[in-house]
Amino acid sequence: MPSLVHFTLDPFSRRMRLALAEYGVPVELIDEEPWEPSPDIFELNPAGTLPVYLEDSQTPVCGIEAIGEYLEETKSTRVSLIPGDVFERAEVRRLVAWFDIKFYAEVSEPVLTEKVIRRYLPREKGGGGVDTARVRQAMTRLRAHLDYIAHLADHRTWLAGSDLSLADLAAAGHISAVDYFGDIPWAEYPVAKSWYQRVKSRPSFRPLLADTVRGMAPGPHYADLDF
């Protein structure tokens, strides 16, 4: 069985779990905690980033773009997650990069670093109390992203076009990791909420709703489909 080296709340790992489930590929999950990298991880992936995908005992596939394209090249006989013509496919990839670069830098990286990573990191490696100002700034910036999601979802069935794509899964990977802490003002963003409700209701999402991080319970609506 293929395996995925991942961390529960890592937005990139979450996207790949969703993608694998949408393609119908069962996968064994191997836990890795970013604040305490196992000696193996740099053997698998010199950059040390998560997730890493292993197709049985084959060469590891590393890097989120590489894994996404690899799965599309090898598993998309029934379901495509980079669907459409060349311009529609470019739109999927543009939005994936929007979430991986912009959303990550502005929202998910600061939230996860402050609320999770720094909590478990030893003090000499940068661990310590939460920088609440940094989290607050991230949650303010989140609002512009919810507006952008609403703008897209208002004009299209799914974020990149008429079909579910890797763009929805990328967005959901980042948003669901932030939503674990329960502070997203969903009530103020009904269109973005309705899009997220549709993603969250998919069978591929179910395992993510059961996730927990040791010592940190999710917010009360994290696993709720009617949040």
Place this chain on the structure above:
Amino acid sequence: MPSLVHFTLDPFSRRMRLALAEYGVPVELIDEEPWEPSPDIFELNPAGTLPVYLEDSQTPVCGIEAIGEYLEETKSTRVSLIPGDVFERAEVRRLVAWFDIKFYAEVSEPVLTEKVIRRYLPREKGGGGVDTARVRQAMTRLRAHLDYIAHLADHRTWLAGSDLSLADLAAAGHISAVDYFGDIPWAEYPVAKSWYQRVKSRPSFRPLLADTVRGMAPGPHYADLDF
């Protein structure tokens, strides 16, 4: 004719100019200065990042991964820049991400921000004198990357395998932008140097060697093939 909205020293724009030339696609270059974005750029690309590729009057293609994959899907009849089987293609994409994320964060972003962007930015937007400590740290980190390039080039003809690929062009895009300032200790890294010499000698590279940024002459060996 297709066009590319670019900035001369932007590593991502450089990669796309190299790729277009390798594919044999003539392109009209439209200059954009990152410290003074034109009003149009956000119309073309909501993220505001460079480069943006325009296939005649068609939909703009934005985001470096999207452009790379788009060109491979539409222009690779003679030359492929993501060559090989699925694992070899994954290796190309892994290395592209290595340079775009790791090399960029550790080396090219600090060098370009400090040496170019901050020089032209108004003071109230973060412009000002060079943070020399930040540049020095970047140049120290560059050494680990030159070692990694040497390690790859020692085992393979090109960085990702036996053929020239987007990985070489990604690396060359970042390295050539830093090399503009002339401080790379090439003499200490003969294997990395020999790889770079081979990339630099390609006809696709020639236009980049003629680049200049206003008010900043390149280092004495920037355009030299025998540096």
